Amino acid sequence: xxxxxxxxxxxxxxxxxxxxxxxxxxxxxxxxxxxxxxxxxxxxxxxxxxxxxxxxxxxxxxxxx
Numbered sequence: 001x002x003x004x005x006x007x008x009x010x011x012x013x014x015x016x017x018x019x020x021x022x023x024x025x026x027x028x029x030x031x032x033x034x035x036x037x038x039x040x041x042x043x044x045x046x047x048x049x050x051x052x053x054x055x056x057x058x059x060x061x062x063x064x065x
Contacts, residue, residue, distance in 0.1 A: 016048070016051060019048070020048040020051050020052060021052070023044070023045065023048050024045065024048045024049060024052060027041065027045045
């Protein structure tokens with residue numbers, strides 16, 4: 001069970017590492033082009049926006065002074 005959770009965690013990290021920017025940029029275009037209101041896709045967009053904000057925060061926090 002521990003191995004399965006570890007593999008699921010690793011695959012989720014890789015998935016969102018490569019998926020967050022394209023989804024963050026393309027979803028507003030699709031939404032304005034007539035995509036129906038889907039709560040799961042909206043939640044996923046806010047989640048990716050949070051991940052991007054976290055990346056900017058850690059980049060700002062870890063910069064060399």
